[in-house]
Amino acid sequence: MKEEHDMTDSEQLVQRFVDQELSAEERLQFVARLGRDEALRQRAMDLERLVLDVRRLPRPEVPAGFTARVLERTEPRRSMWRRLAETLWAPRALEWNLASAAAAACLVVFAFGAAIAGALSWQRSAPQPGTVSASAAGAPVLVRLVVLQPGARTVQAAGDFNGWNPHRTPLEQVSNGAWMVTIPLEPGRYEYMFVVDGQQWIADPFALEQSEDGFGSRNAVLEVRAPSESRS
């Protein structure tokens, strides 16, 4: 089988782009190269489309009763005599006396106490509602978000800049598969994602930085600097 170093430079670049393994600098170079190299752009779009189509495949449903069937198969086998003995010796009447009632009551009180304690500790550990920070000082900077989504019918952006409401920032398809929007942003740090066809949330593959969103996905991070900072 061919090893990775046998791939052409372009092939390696596209594969690493699809695997999101390009460094920030490499990503910038890659974007610039996409603009010049039509074949590379087509290859990148084909692969991006494939990955997106695969993500949209419906996940097979777990058949009803699956766990029960597995557990049934892990049940220890008992001999016929043992099963008979268990049937013969199984208690038939519910015995009740003052001591067992007192023990049951203790258990109920303990369980209730534990539930209350659990609820209180949950409340203590729950995050407090966030406070809205004052917007960073400085004039808005025009920021262009671009993403390749060849098979998409709509693409929107949702993030800190629009209250995570994708309807406020739709992207326009500027050429076959390339979507773009230009938004004015005040200097600061913003997290965002793209929403494809109203349901598929994806991180920006061109983002220079990404961060965990706490729900198992990654948000793209955009650092907007004031023009004076950028020059320095």
Place this chain on the structure above:
Amino acid sequence: MPGDEAALVQAARRGDREAFGTLVSRHARSIVSVTTRMLGPGADAEDVAQDTFVAAFRALPGFRLDSKFSTWLYRIAINKCTDSLRARRPEVQSLDDDGRDDDSRAPIEPATEETPDWELERVELAWELDKAIEALPRLYRESFVLRHIEDLGYDEMSAILGVHRDTLKMRVYKARMLLCRSLAHLGGVR
């Protein structure tokens, strides 16, 4: 491994079947997904998914708690799929062969007059894509399924399959290329 998962695994190792049931419910979706993509939809995929969990239950005493339970389950599932595929027929196609399997799969649901065009296209694409993935050579298919359907990284895939990550990258690359080629005729639909 998350704390509660480690506790469940510990309990299951001591024979606690209720704890094991929780682990089965938690991981059933991923394992059924892998077996279905590897073997095609149907009874085989469910049987092999069940076999995976039964084998895991029996092998639990030997499970090392410092590794991820899901990684271990994936490894068992892939091995079970390989056994099942070998039992079906010898794999004679070469790794570069993109030969298609037969069409012995569940039929596409019939369209109704109300079904919008884009929905029909989506169903047709899913059908073609499923078929193309199923037709990939086994080694490419397992790498592609773990990478793009289960969304695993190359390091975890390497732990599951026992293959160097560069080799896996190459297999995923080949699989992507074969799939792009297989789906090229859908250009208009996609």
